[in-house]
Amino acid sequence: MLVTTTENVPGHAVRATLGPVFGVVVRSRGLGGNITASLRSIVGGEIPEYTRLIEDTRRHAIDRMVQNATVMGANAIVMMRFDSGEIAQSMNEVVAYGTAVILDPAPE
Numbered sequence: 001m002l003v004t005t006t007e008n009v010p011g012h013a014v015r016a017t018l019g020p021v022f023g024v025v026v027r028s029r030g031l032g033g034n035i036t037a038s039l040r041s042i043v044g045g046e047i048p049e050y051t052r053l054i055e056d057t058r059r060h061a062i063d064r065m066v067q068n069a070t071v072m073g074a075n076a077i078v079m080m081r082f083d084s085g086e087i088a089q090s091m092n093e094v095v096a097y098g099t100a101v102i103l104d105p106a107p108e
Helices: 033-043 049-070
Strands: 013-027 075-086 091-105
Touching: 013 049, 013 075, 033 075, 049 075
Parallel strands: none
Antiparallel strands: 013 091, 075 091
16 A cells, blocks of 8 residues: 655546544553663663664554555555654554545546
8 A cells, every 4th residue: 555645646646535544553661671761861862772662663553554544445545644642651652644545547
């Protein structure tokens, strides 16, 4: 399935707009990861444990969004965006959202 952050897809026309679609994931770093990350934060710089957590969470959110769009009958998602937030100071929420559409090749 094509997932794009743009409204239009070159070479294609939107045949039908099916509506909003999203994927939500909430993750928490384990106690060991939090301790390691806390120690790394003392010296500054990137905290790879959290970087991996966020990257994996975003990929998982996209996968869920694509599953939901597939159920709706879409073959593409346009205007995809991410939103994220913190829950209870120990969990991270990531939402991938966009508009599920059916694309056809553009007429020539």
